[in-house]
Amino acid sequence: MIQSSKDIDVAVFGATGYSGFELVKLLLNHPRVRLGHATSGSNPDANLNQLHPTTLDLPLCSPQSVPLNEIDLAFLCLPHGAGPGRGQEEAARLARAGVRVIDLGGDYRLREIDHYRRWYQTEHAHADLLGSFVYGLSEFHRTRIADATRVANPGCYPTCTALALYPLAEAGWLTEGSIVINAVSGLSGAGRGLKIPSLFVEANENVTPYHPGQVHRHVPEIMQTLRDMSGAEIPSVVFVPHLAPVNRGILATIHVPLSQGPSMSEIREHYAARYEKEPFVHLLAEGATASLKHTCGTNHTAISLHPCEGGLVVVASIDNLLKGAAGQAVQNMNLMFGLPETEGLPC
Amino acid sequence: MIQSSKDIDVAVFGATGYSGFELVKLLLNHPRVRLGHATSGSNPDANLNQLHPTTLDLPLCSPQSVPLNEIDLAFLCLPHGAGPGRGQEEAARLARAGVRVIDLGGDYRLREIDHYRRWYQTEHAHADLLGSFVYGLSEFHRTRIADATRVANPGCYPTCTALALYPLAEAGWLTEGSIVINAVSGLSGAGRGLKIPSLFVEANENVTPYHPGQVHRHVPEIMQTLRDMSGAEIPSVVFVPHLAPVNRGILATIHVPLSQGPSMSEIREHYAARYEKEPFVHLLAEGATASLKHTCGTNHTAISLHPCEGGLVVVASIDNLLKGAAGQAVQNMNLMFGLPETEGLPC
Amino acid sequence: MIQSSKDIDVAVFGATGYSGFELVKLLLNHPRVRLGHATSGSNPDANLNQLHPTTLDLPLCSPQSVPLNEIDLAFLCLPHGAGPGRGQEEAARLARAGVRVIDLGGDYRLREIDHYRRWYQTEHAHADLLGSFVYGLSEFHRTRIADATRVANPGCYPTCTALALYPLAEAGWLTEGSIVINAVSGLSGAGRGLKIPSLFVEANENVTPYHPGQVHRHVPEIMQTLRDMSGAEIPSVVFVPHLAPVNRGILATIHVPLSQGPSMSEIREHYAARYEKEPFVHLLAEGATASLKHTCGTNHTAISLHPCEGGLVVVASIDNLLKGAAGQAVQNMNLMFGLPETEGLPC
Amino acid sequence: MIQSSKDIDVAVFGATGYSGFELVKLLLNHPRVRLGHATSGSNPDANLNQLHPTTLDLPLCSPQSVPLNEIDLAFLCLPHGAGPGRGQEEAARLARAGVRVIDLGGDYRLREIDHYRRWYQTEHAHADLLGSFVYGLSEFHRTRIADATRVANPGCYPTCTALALYPLAEAGWLTEGSIVINAVSGLSGAGRGLKIPSLFVEANENVTPYHPGQVHRHVPEIMQTLRDMSGAEIPSVVFVPHLAPVNRGILATIHVPLSQGPSMSEIREHYAARYEKEPFVHLLAEGATASLKHTCGTNHTAISLHPCEGGLVVVASIDNLLKGAAGQAVQNMNLMFGLPETEGLPC
Known part of the structure; x- marks a missing residue:
């Protein structure tokens, strides 16, 4: 060797x-x-x-x-x-x-x-x-990142949400009504600053939404990316982030109205094709549901699809410190330096 | 004494x-x-x-x-x-x-x-x-419960959701599009049966949706109650329950489309009036957000209201073992025996 | 009524x-x-x-x-x-x-x-x-507290430790070698002040001793109480407190060297007799082991006794915010005002 | 490359x-x-x-x-x-x-x-x-493991304890009185079997000793290793393991009586020399205290030394699934196949 x-x-x-x-x-x-x-x-x-x-x-x-x-x-x-x-x-x-x-x-x-x-x-x-600056969502801007000298690494919520919806955006299937995104983040997402809600006793045995209804700064980032992906305007997005008592991870549970349009199996096939060759995005098998544990400690994104009355529920998870921050940064570095994209990122 | x-x-x-x-x-x-x-x-x-x-x-x-x-x-x-x-x-x-x-x-x-x-x-x-059997949602069927000899105590998710939406249902404001309910439950909601997902190592540092998109048995109970409250049919409900790593508590984050209709201040006033005299239901002040901790260890329900584009986000929390089970049962017993409704239920 | x-x-x-x-x-x-x-x-x-x-x-x-x-x-x-x-x-x-x-x-x-x-x-x-000021360990100074106008409510670690060792101290059985106390506290014991080690991400998935070997301010309080209980000097005490990722509770695991002296059954009988009439101190049955859960949310103290080579392991738990603080304060108030000692303290 | x-x-x-x-x-x-x-x-x-x-x-x-x-x-x-x-x-x-x-x-x-x-x-x-079978404590039997075809990988508690005490054993300083080991393990140490105490609701917000005083099967393994290290009989060991609500990790807090013998600085120097070249054993600086977080997710062992009246408190932590199981197994494989000892084991 x-x-x-x-x-x-x-x-x-x-x-x-x-x-x-x-x-x-x-x-x-x-x-x-x-x-x-x-x-x-x-x-x-x-x-x-x-x-x-x-x-x-x-x-x-x-x-x-x-x-x-x-x-x-x-x-x-x-x-x-x-x-x-x-x-x-x-x-x-x-x-x-x-x-x-x-x-x-x-x-x-x-x-x-x-x-x-x-x-x-x-x-x-x-x-x-x-x-x-090139927006560093590796799976979306791979070739531009490879040529870039300046990369703006995406936020954790936008990474999770955009990868969850990319195939729908690309196919032009994000056109009806409000997309309702409920997301959960671990406490590391709140940073290491000293504030009462970040204390163990406050966060433990608690789940708390923050800024419900208001527009969080991740919303314009999500909207910008979905527009880029679809090449069209996106209907309104309702985004409610929550803090859950875990150290790391983001889970997004997204309701997409889809009264007309593709069948569930068409959607599934489209996701499968889109992500077939991606080393870090995984469409789970039918019947499985994405959870934080699917991706915690890894640079992966797990996605599961679930039909519901009048639409679709997409669930996606990432590790906020890895695919949502440091991991994707290394993935982007690998792209910029012509290394294998997975180098140094444990499976 | x-x-x-x-x-x-x-x-x-x-x-x-x-x-x-x-x-x-x-x-x-x-x-x-x-x-x-x-x-x-x-x-x-x-x-x-x-x-x-x-x-x-x-x-x-x-x-x-x-x-x-x-x-x-x-x-x-x-x-x-x-x-x-x-x-x-x-x-x-x-x-x-x-x-x-x-x-x-x-x-x-x-x-x-x-x-x-x-x-x-x-x-x-x-x-x-x-x-x-009288359906034992104390705040809704108080007088019928007082006369009842048989009471069916409500489920935990239905209690939380129905109290969150009662004022809207009663006012006839639940008529547009899909109501999207994302709810989180502590592990005690899964019971004491032995199964892998209930093990500490599996549930800890994890958040996991279950049955997304599918109809959980609490949905018909929620629908039946909202229909009773509104005296009318209810548009579709999308319900996604999640398990979070806490022992107890239920938090429901509900998106209600309300493109026409009442203003936010009308809605707030209506909630305030509805729950003004309720000992166990609390509308939080504007700007506050309900969390598990608001109600954990008590028989209370905390509700907060948040405007969003095209509608409203309602957040509600209860303790699943108290207001969602044993506490509401004692509240109903108090009603049946003519005792003060709060007797034996710590504030 | x-x-x-x-x-x-x-x-x-x-x-x-x-x-x-x-x-x-x-x-x-x-x-x-x-x-x-x-x-x-x-x-x-x-x-x-x-x-x-x-x-x-x-x-x-x-x-x-x-x-x-x-x-x-x-x-x-x-x-x-x-x-x-x-x-x-x-x-x-x-x-x-x-x-x-x-x-x-x-x-x-x-x-x-x-x-x-x-x-x-x-x-x-x-x-x-x-x-x-009367030292307010209710079980030890009951009559003095009843007559007191000023009470110094004991610390959480001293309460747990002193009740764990009271029968041994009183019987004169704390005379050999070092008493080694390893204790675990929930994060509420560290207070609501803002400091890095109290942040969720730091304390969660962690257990950390603090001040091992050094003398914590609770040691002189423990020593003073054990001396009062035994009427004699106490051999050295080694006390190592730890923070564990729980909101509340104290568990003390205490090794007492007892090479000569009473048999295990004598010790057990002595504990049983000592605490027989105490409403808030419970000697667990042989074979059971005290844990935080035994007392969490209550004003109780749970104690279990375990023989070991050359001595005895005593395990005791209390809720640090109740018997270790607010609960014992109410118990002392009840004593001072001639009320039933358990009044207002849920079982 | x-x-x-x-x-x-x-x-x-x-x-x-x-x-x-x-x-x-x-x-x-x-x-x-x-x-x-x-x-x-x-x-x-x-x-x-x-x-x-x-x-x-x-x-x-x-x-x-x-x-x-x-x-x-x-x-x-x-x-x-x-x-x-x-x-x-x-x-x-x-x-x-x-x-x-x-x-x-x-x-x-x-x-x-x-x-x-x-x-x-x-x-x-x-x-x-x-x-x-060669007992696979890598740091103790490095050369024998390199030649072995059969390795018995040590238990998690024995690995943590033996590395914590190895320098003392080797120097002949484990000769006085009882060594009192209080150890804490995460729930993964209890395995994936279905039993009530391993349920989330039971283990969460709890800390519980198990088998206090009794002899756990790790005790003879600890005794065998300490005897091998010291070449002499070891005085009695009191071992009390506890379960704490974390997924992984072992922390041992060990009281060693040392009334005569080496000074604290001699002891510290001896530890420093012993572990100077070890890639996976770290003596923390004076004033620092080992915690689970020091080693969680790594193959490392963290050790801190603390003087106390009449002796010494040694604190050590490992990740039970890594240095306490799979990580040490890979370390041993590396030794057996002549690879760099750290290969494939992230720092």
């Missing part, structure tokens, strides 16, 4: 949040990657094992101390928004310095500047760069 | 399942009730503390050894269906013997015999008794 | 932490108590239902606005230590004003001022009051 | 329990292994994805259908004991057929036949083979 050479030099900006830490672990195990720098804005002199209960002995550094000319790719796992050390600024700084960037934050996902303003409720200091 | 006299003699048939055990605890703390007999079909000679981790020293007995002439009321917490020791038979035996009955099982909830046959997939050996 | 008159006026100082909220719920259900005032130092104008997910509509007030002459008893659920609004000051202010006090905090539990200084690492501004 | 060739053909006997399933996932990701056969005694015609919620499409087969001459190594994840399809028989059948075997069950761990009889409470039909 010849040991693979570790020849891609990467840095992780923001290695101490849940997504950043997950990404670090993937990269350390990736046969082709050398993780030379992992930054922390607030604890640049610490070791990762002082901030997380881990046996990994990984020294952190400040974002400013990363020698940009020595890295082939920068991953950004930073809070979104304007200001020093946040995603908007850092992604712009790196991109303008000619560094390849995969941004796991939300600052460069929406193409329309006023959508950004409205949903993120802040100005965008680098609106001119918005168009230069 | 004069100690309340314990003057109502009751028996619990089936005291060792989750609902039965919860009921036993409520009854032992009830100031007016003497719990003389608690039965177990499979362990009639055991003590409750040998079957559950509890400090309660409560001897069990066989169903046959309960002296029917000495009890004022029998609670039944038995598996539904035909055959000895099951709800259908035992409720009939007791009812025909002239004993007052509150049946927490599903055998006497549906008025239409063919609905029963279809959803419970078994024959009903005592179909002649179906009409003699 | 004659409705019990609610004739004891109480106030809760610090109603928004986990112990305070638990106490509020007990008091609202207590047949003899009128809870007229519940304070919050930081949110005096809020309603409890704005700070906790609850259907309880309970207005809060500032500590200063409680009319001390109108209350019969004040419960204090405040952070320990010196300074305005903390237990040391508030308890002193109320006590000096002649108000009966039950302090659920730690400021008045240790009789020796230098023990306080050492373990709480702060000065005590009201050391002169230390001797005037 | 040259793709590593997959040149080691393995089979997993018993692929559907928790350890077996974990092992399957490791082997599928191992760069040198081809997993040709995965058996199920009870569901030989099923696919793994019909028995577990997974996207893995892995057909199962019967144990009899595995062509023994085509495999280089057989892993056994079977229930222990005598009789067809159990570990005793299958390991003997494969070993006698000349197949290399790593047995994850307990049948070949104890060298003394009467120890086996006593603790496993059954006869051993192949006692003549006992001496031919």
Whole structure:
């Protein structure tokens, strides 16, 4: 056996949040990657094992101390928004310095500047760069990602929802009435910030919807992607996210009205054909139902289809920290560097 | 202070399942009730503390050894269906013997015999008794329950859903399109039977829909109640129950299409008026969202209302073992015996 | 039935932490108590239902606005230590004003001022009051509590441990080698303060010892009580507390070396005799093992005894928020006001 | 890059329990292994994805259908004991057929036949083979494992405990009084069998000791290993295992009396030296405490040392399914086939 050479030099900006830490672990195990720098804005002199209960002995550094000319790719796992050390600024700084960037934050996902303003409720200091980022939903933009130098990694809810509905959107079957998306996320989706609802005692033995009825910032991202997939306007989407007492995972249960149109078996065949060759998207057998456990700890997406009166229920699950963040980021890196798409992503 | 006299003699048939055990605890703390007999079909000679981790020293007995002439009321917490020791038979035996009955099982909830046959997939050996049971949704049938000798205690999902939609049904506002109900239940809702999906390792760190799209046996019960409430046919209901890793509680997130009709403030006022005097139903303030924790460990129902494009999202929660089973049974007993409705039910 | 008159006026100082909220719920259900005032130092104008997910509509007030002459008893659920609004000051202010006090905090539990200084690492501004508080372990100081106007409610770990070892201490059987106490607490024991280890994602799927080997502030309290019980010095105690991913409960697993001395059946008989008439302490049958579930949601203590080579393993559990805090406080109030000891404490 | 060739053909006997399933996932990701056969005694015609919620499409087969001459190594994840399809028989059948075997069950761990009889409470039909198995604690028997054809993979509790105490045993510092081991295991340690205490509702929000004081079958295994490590008799061990509501992980909190002897810094230095070069054993920095999270999802062991009055508290954690079962089995396979010890085991 010849040991693979570790020849891609990467840095992780923001290695101490849940997504950043997950990404670090993937990269350390990736046969082709050398993780030379992992930054922390607030604890640049610490070791990762002082901030997380881990046996990994990984020294952190400040974002400013990363020698940009020595890295082939920068991953950004930073809070979104304007200001020093946040995603908007850092992604712009790196991109303008000619560094390849995969941004796991939300600052460069929406193409329309006023959508950004409205949903993120802040100005965008680098609106001119918005168009230069490819939306990194690997299965949808595979070839564009392979050629990209800047990738906006999708949000966790949008990844799960868009993959659940992609075959319907593409076939032009998302045209009737309201699409009702009820989704459940684990607590890592709420981040590592200190707030009462994230305390164990509050979240445990509880399930709680948040922002029901209101428009969550993931909705314009979902709408933008579904429009791109279908090449047409999408009827209204009702999205109700919930927190459930699990560490990780997203499950979306989606009701799609389909009073006319394709039969259930046509739909199933269309999904099967669409995802037949995808290494990370799985249509479950008839009778099976997707659950968090199907994908927890993996980069996979599980989808199940269920007929109902007047339509269809689609259930999909991903691991929010993997396919919904760090895993898809590695998948996109693999595409950008011409590696096998599954490299370094355990099955 | 004069100690309340314990003057109502009751028996619990089936005291060792989750609902039965919860009921036993409520009854032992009830100031007016003497719990003389608690039965177990499979362990009639055991003590409750040998079957559950509890400090309660409560001897069990066989169903046959309960002296029917000495009890004022029998609670039944038995598996539904035909055959000895099951709800259908035992409720009939007791009812025909002239004993007052509150049946927490599903055998006497549906008025239409063919609905029963279809959803419970078994024959009903005592179909002649179906009409003699009052459906025990306390807030809806309060006066009929007060006069009843036989009460069919509602299911947990139907209780939560019907109270969530009662004001809309009553006002005639449930007339458009599909009502999409996504509900989450704790594992105690799956009972104490031994099956793989109920194991800790399987259910923990998981959320799983069950029977999506298919019609669950709670759907005809929900439909029957909403029809009774509205006096009209109800458009289609899509119901997707999920298991979440909590011990107890039900949360229903319901999308109601309402493109024409009342304004949000009219709806809110109508709910407020409807439930103003109810001790166990609470409309949360604008901006708050109902969660499992609002009602866990209580007999309460929490409801929150949220406008959305083209309609309304109603969120409601109950404790499945209390308002969804044992608590509502005690509430109904209080009604039947002319006690304050909240007696023995902690706030 | 004659409705019990609610004739004891109480106030809760610090109603928004986990112990305070638990106490509020007990008091609202207590047949003899009128809870007229519940304070919050930081949110005096809020309603409890704005700070906790609850259907309880309970207005809060500032500590200063409680009319001390109108209350019969004040419960204090405040952070320990010196300074305005903390237990040391508030308890002193109320006590000096002649108000009966039950302090659920730690400021008045240790009789020796230098023990306080050492373990709480702060000065005590009201050391002169230390001797005037009765240590409120109900089962040990029942008659003194009945006559007391000031009670220092025990800590959760000391309550569980002291009741587990009381019969051994009393019999003079705690004389050999090190007593090794491994204890597990639910997260509510860590309070509602915002800190990384209390976040759901950190505590869930984790068990973590804290301060192993070091002396936790509960150790001098345990030692003081065991000395009082035995009338003699106690050999060394090794105490290792752990956090486990449950909301509530304390389980202590205690190894007691007993190479000489009583037989297992003598020990068992002694425990049985000691606790025979206690309403809230239960010696489990031989072969059974105490677990959190035995006491969760109740004011009870469950104890099981297990022989081992060279000694004895004692396992005990309580609910940290009930017998370990609010429940024992109500039990002590019942003693102080001549009520049945179990009044308002569900079995 | 040259793709590593997959040149080691393995089979997993018993692929559907928790350890077996974990092992399957490791082997599928191992760069040198081809997993040709995965058996199920009870569901030989099923696919793994019909028995577990997974996207893995892995057909199962019967144990009899595995062509023994085509495999280089057989892993056994079977229930222990005598009789067809159990570990005793299958390991003997494969070993006698000349197949290399790593047995994850307990049948070949104890060298003394009467120890086996006593603790496993059954006869051993192949006692003549006992001496031919190397005890597979990788860090202790590395060179013997490299030469072995038959390996008895250690139990989860013994692995955690033995690695926690190895430096003390080796140095001759385990000579005083009782070693008190309190250990906590996640529910996967109880297996996938159907029993009431393994139900979610029973285990959740609970912590429960099992067999306190009694001798668990892991005790003779721990004693045998500590004796081998120290070359001397070991004083008595008190072992109390507990179940905690987590899916995976073992934490051992061990009190070692050490009134005379080495200083804390000597002990720390000795641990540091012992484990300096071990890829999977980590001595945490002074002040840090080992927790489940340190090792969950990895093959690592985390150890922390804490002085206490009259001795030492050692805390150690492993993932019971990885270092405590499947991970250590792969580590042993790597040793047997001359691969880098960490191959296929994510950091």
